[in-house]
Amino acid sequence: MHLALFLTLSGLHLGGWRHTSSSHADPMDIRAYASLARKAEQAALDMIFVADKLAIDSTYGGSIEATVSSRAMGSPEPLTLLSALSVLTDRIGLAATISTTYTEPYHVARMLGSINHYSRGRLGWNAVTSVSDGEARNFGRKSHLEHAERYDRAAEFINVVQSLWRSWKPDAAVRDRDLGVYALTDHINPIHHEGQHFQIEGPLNVPPYPEAAPILIQAGVSEHFSDVASRYAEVIFPVLTTSARAHDFVTNFRDKVALAGRDPNKVRILPGCVPVVAETDSRAKKFQAELDALIQPLAGLTFMSGSMNHDLSQYPQDELIPDLNSEIRGSRGRFLPFIADARAKGLTLEQTALSYARDLSFPSFVGSPATVADQMISWVNESGIDGFTIIPPNCPASDNLFLESVVPELQRKGAFRRNYDGKTLRHHLGL
Template sequence: MAARRTMSLGLSIANLGYHYAAWRHSGVPADGNMRFAHFKYCAQLAERGKFDLIFLADSSAVRDLDNTAIARELEHQLVKHEPMALLAAMSTCTSRVGLVATGSTTYNEPYNLARQFATLDNLSKGRAGWNMVTSFSIDEARNFGLDRVLPSDHRHERAAEFLDVFKGLFDSFDDGGIPRDKASGIFFDRSRTHVLNHKGKHFQVRGPLDCETTPQRQIPVFTAGDSENAQELAASSADVVYGGQPDLESARAYYASLKGRLAKYGRTHDDLKVMPGIMPFVGRTMAEAEAKFERMQAMILPRLGLGLLVVNGFPDYTGYDIDGPVPDIAMPANRKGHFSSPLMQKVKQDGLTIRQLYEKVSAGFWHMGVVGTPESIADLMEEWFTTGAADGFNIQSPCIPVDSEDFVNLVIPELQRRGVFRTEYEGATLREHLGLRPAVSRHALQPLYAVGG
């Protein structure tokens, strides 16, 4: 009998939480984003909850400082550690949970990033994963010598070649290619060593990688994005997609779109996992959950709320009464974001105030926000999981660690009781946690060739 399908879960650690006012919560250490003890505790909490992985989102910039309408100085997410170094440290205080870091294909070189991830996978005994991004912000571009964001087609073309080189470097040594045979004096076997000799449009990389074959051979690759370019890259090369659909209907459509692209790349339905983000406010009763939610919403300062609207494609409503109706003024011509169009319809339908509008935006940051009991949240997750919307979820706790503790203590046992989430780790590596097939070297069925020859 085939094993019952169970969902994958990631704990996304966005410093102090996914709610914009998280750092002001009394149970959150305001300086936790700079304290290793904070991240150590979160990683060990995720491991106690049997999570597949912890996930560190990242961008190499402090964004939007030039736009004073966006109150970035009131947020906590933009002051952070570099994720690779942080995960290397976290690998020493955990033993099972996966460790996923963000790395940009636009502002890195394949060889350097491959070395970093190969090192992390070796140090963690097979728990590394790469969140591959192409980087969309002007602030990042300016930190790497550019005065504009490169076009999407260019960034995704570069990403596809980057990924091919990256994976090729991970196959630099065959299994058993580093015998360390003291009797013969052979440390590594030239006949089992592969030179990549890649010469492409964006990269020229000789190789081989100077790291031993890692426990996973190929680390799982995560990505995200709704565009055609992003979905095609995911379908061709990724192992996990971090979804951002806020409702069941759109999530099912996105899931079907991604899975429907796999066959043309010779891949099966189970070769790509779709894990939407979910921000859960959990209470033992609905009243308790709603009180938690309202308490956090009340911590959003008006200037922060107005800035969130600007970030998500709305006009700058500074100077208007925030408890008055949303002004009927033209939307920005270059508006962006998931919220502007559907929310403007709700503004007209329900007569929302400016405060109500920014509170709705803060409650859903490219993900599904939910307020409920352990049972109702498990109901929702199980419905998405069993009806073609998700293979698992990335938990985006509003406040870290307090809401992460509530999820582990209250929701995880309910999911386990229903048989849709593990009670113990079955494997040791991230690939095994995710149920991915073992990676096989591209050279396994090819003739061996020696370095230099």
């Protein structure tokens, strides 16, 4: 299987930052991120992955007060972080989130192209559409684009970035001192893009890294996401709650990739999972209970509100969570099935928020290293996914346990590599 590590100093579990085994490192300390990245590299993981939001969630109650009082926050800008990690690591892939709604293609093509040079072909970019009005207000807009429009913009954005990288042919720069010719004029060309969202002349003003272009990653599960990702993505990070749902999603998505004229086996599907690992199964369950006891209800409510782009403070917390199908303007693919399941179980809004705060609706694998490894292998075999994006519940204890105990179990069972046999992210992923 292929494995990516979600790089964070606070962990995914919204109570994890309060646990005694969690890091006290400054969330802006590059040394702490570099330490985790090097441990993941020693374990031969395919890549590390940096997520991002462009605002402190202010949807719940119309202010940031509830968010900042209940949740860990503050992390480096992703490309700045990857730029540093590109020279502090040697082999592991480096991937980061870029908003196609609140950036411009030329800037993105230039920055990613530069870091891909620094890392020598180890870069991936996660093209997302962002989720909330709070992000929009930080970029001079009153509200976030609607679902269909932002995915239309994303598709055009991706096309422009890739066209800019192709605006230089691989052998464009000859640097012939004797003839006084630096580059071949017919090998560097404008792209003349005229689209609905962008009008860009080009060419890019830096050459691409010749051995491997950055890997395009997309995250989501909605229909609009699938339509765009089936045409462009090389890796996807979907939210898949059960292996049965994962199997259905994988089958449908690979069919879409084939209909788009692409090889469905050349897209890696790496859903998120939350491994809760301890020395024994019983200790792992106890650890999970300890984490759950540290959740503040507001942490889940603010996170859900921001991601759904809908204010949950207007509903009673002690009543059945309402049907929000027509209200969700943010991440629809994740929340529609999650809320439907919560309503079917008769959960109140507060109970739903506490449940979400445990794992953000990703599957949790709980147990000893051998148990967790077996659960992961079963998922891969039953669903047809290619591996996982590992999202630790807290850091660094959970990272260390996974990398130092679960990975060796996977290797012993023949389910994961022991060493790298290539130098680029494309090589690691078989792309």
